[in-house]
Amino acid sequence: MSSIIRTTNLTKLYGTKAVVDDLNVHVMQGQIYGFLGRNGAGKTTTIRMLLGLIKPTHGEIEIFGESLYTRQKEILRRIGSMVEHSGFYENLTARENLLINAKLMGVHKRNALADALEIVGLQHETSKRVGQYSMGMKQRLGIARAILHHPELLILDEPTNGLDPIGIKEIRKLITSLASERKITVLISSHILSEVEQLADYIGIIHEGKLLEEVSYEELRVRNRNYMEFKVSNDNKAAILLEQQCGIVDYEVHDEGHIRVYSQIGQQGRINQLFVEHGIEVSKITVSEDRLEDYFVKLIGGGTIG
Amino acid sequence: MADLLYTELLKLKRAKMFLVSVIGASAAPIMMFIAYLNMKSKTPDEPISFELSFYNTNLNVLLLLGPLLYGVITAYLYNREYVEDTLKNLLTIPVSRTHLIVSKLILLLGWILVLTLEAWGLTLLFGLLGGFEGLSAAVLVQSLTEYLIGAFLLFLLSTPTMFITFWFKNYVPTIIFTAVITLGSVSVVNSDFKPLYPWAAVHVITINGYLPQYPPVYSYLAIGITSLAGLIATIVYFKKVDIH
Missing domain, CATH: 3.30.70.100 (Alpha-Beta Plaits)
Structure with missing residues (x-):
């Protein structure tokens, strides 16, 4: 199993406060890696650094075995992501929102948009403006956008936030099937243990910017x-x-x-x-x-x- | 870049802002027409020329309406990515931060030109309706040239507004900034410093109204330096800033 994400002493300081502190995360190919921590633990900042949205104060990020800083463009093209709540152009339909990504990512496959919408169960809602979508529908559309270009790595930051229990179950099922059917490596962050418990086969626990533990779920079960x-x-x-x-x-x-x-x-x-x-x-x-x-x-x- | 421009245009589909801007751009010719109707009622025998009508409408656009309206459009184009939380998606596609700025600038130029042509067209239409005098091909070409030059120069001066938008990520400071700019223009329009104040220099260049003490190069430099400073500041800031 090769390493998909590896951070070395990844640190982000705001002033003198370390929001992410010497973080060494290892995500291996094919894993569903649950990134668990309380609100404000540093999960989103870490994810934003992995996606090049935030510049680390120091430390290294390697994704697919290459440095993010030297090969950012090439690396990001192989990643699908959803950071916190999905932002969309609310005056556009779901299809038009996905079309923006398809155009900019160079996805020319005829059925790519329809396929992505079908996977997340939004195939009958394509002409509705996103402004009229519920939170759950937006989250599902966010996942459709993330998988549109068939990424090798999916990074999802709190994808079930704000969803009702049925919505949470649907998203969970979707992520599991994507990981097993498409062989996508998934990094999913959450502050809800039960969420991560039901999805992840490897868990990283972050608290106050520090990685406290990185362990397989099986080992944790044995231990507890x-x-x-x-x-x-x-x-x-x-x-x-x-x-x-x-x-x-x-x-x-x-x-x-x-x-x-x-x-x-x-x-x-x-x-x-x-x-x-x-x-x-x-x-x-x-x-x-x-x-x-x-x-x-x-x-x-x-x-x-x- | 073509795909980026296409997506920028797509984002405007069903956006109310375009309609609002079209209504906004019609304000100058409509107000001018009302003023002429008022004048006509008081002095019916005094002729009104197309040349003067085009000049006065353009004066209002360049010194009053344009900086405000184009400032709001600039803020809308850039700030909506923050407001609608779509920037993080664009940048992880990934879209180059510089390309994103440039594509929006091209769209802004197109938008400003459309509104300028609208203002020019309405001025012509109202002139025809009001029976203004002196319509000729020369007047039309001359006025259209002045409108387009003015629009392009105001577009160049949108970069400081763009910077303010990126910096504050909020509409309010941008609106205040454009209001201050407009007040500045109004303050200097009758002074000798008019060719040196970038937003008033636009009018000076457009109508070829230079003052002997300040050769044209001063006005060009005022606009060029302001525009370049705004552009460089925006690119440097946006390339460095973390996206939260």
Whole structure:
């Protein structure tokens, strides 16, 4: 898998405040990379730097293995993007708005506009002026514009912002199908964890301009599994009972008699009874309710993701 | 560049601004005609010439209406990309920032010429309706030439307005700026400094009304330096500025 986006010590200062601080992001080919962070964490500034809209104070950006600063024009032609809310000429129809992009991008394929509109489900709304579009329709049109020229990389900044649940589901489905069917690498930013959770296979967490973690979703899931924790008087004996009587091998023994069980969640009553019957004193049972969201909250030091 | 110009024209489709500007450009000939009708009612025997009618309408366009109207059009062309949040899309297509400025300038020139021809045409029409005297091919050619020269020079002077638009990303400072320019023109129009003030120098050049103490080169330089300074400032600023 080759690297599609790589930033090295990417930094943007406004005055003395670092909005993006020594950021080293790595997006590999074929990934759906979720760029997660609270509002104001530096996601949009980073994305705008990746698209050449904002000049970094220092640091390097490589996209498709080439420096953005020396090959910006060629690189941008291979990218489709949507930054925050999509801006359109509201006096024009959806088709006319796309025509502007098609003309300037040199997209001459006869059905390119119709195809893009059909993919996002706007094929029956082409003669309506964009000013009369709902927010969801505009977001979908923004995606149509981004994929019009068959990009290799799609950069979407908060594409579900302001959408209702049905709209969010539609956009999510669209992005997933684009990534799988067209083999497009996707970088999607969001402040909503559940959004990223359902889309991304790799996650970068940004907070106050710094990249706190860059990890595969699978690894995160493993790290943040639910568990039952028993405080027991004899952890060796408890472990043997778990394996022999319950067939549980997915557990960890922590210090001071804490034993953490990752499978058969909900069976804490039965396990407790088993321990007691074998003379093991159980002084505390905890069932973790930590979800991925709690992990992120801890990671960024309190508060909520949004 | 042809595609860029095509898209700039497309953006004006159904845009109310064009209609508003057409109505705005008709103001000078209409007001002049009303003034002549008023004069005619007071002194019916006094003839009104086409030459004077063309001159007075152009005077109003160059010193009053033009800087204001063309300033608003300039602001509209550039600022709408900020207002409608479309600039980030254009620049990531990618469209060169300099090409974007140039394509809009070409469109602006075309727009100004259309409005100028409209003002000239309406002046002619009202003259015919009012029975003005002295219509000849020479008068028509002379007046049309003066209108077009004036329009082109005012177009050259749109670059400072363009810079103000980019700088503030808002219509209000641009409108204030054009209002100040217009007030400046009105203030100097009867003074000896008229050939040195760029927006008044347009009228001086157009009617060949130079003063002995300031040869034509002064007026050309005043306009040229102002225009170039506005253009360079815009390009340098726009190439450097972050797009938020």
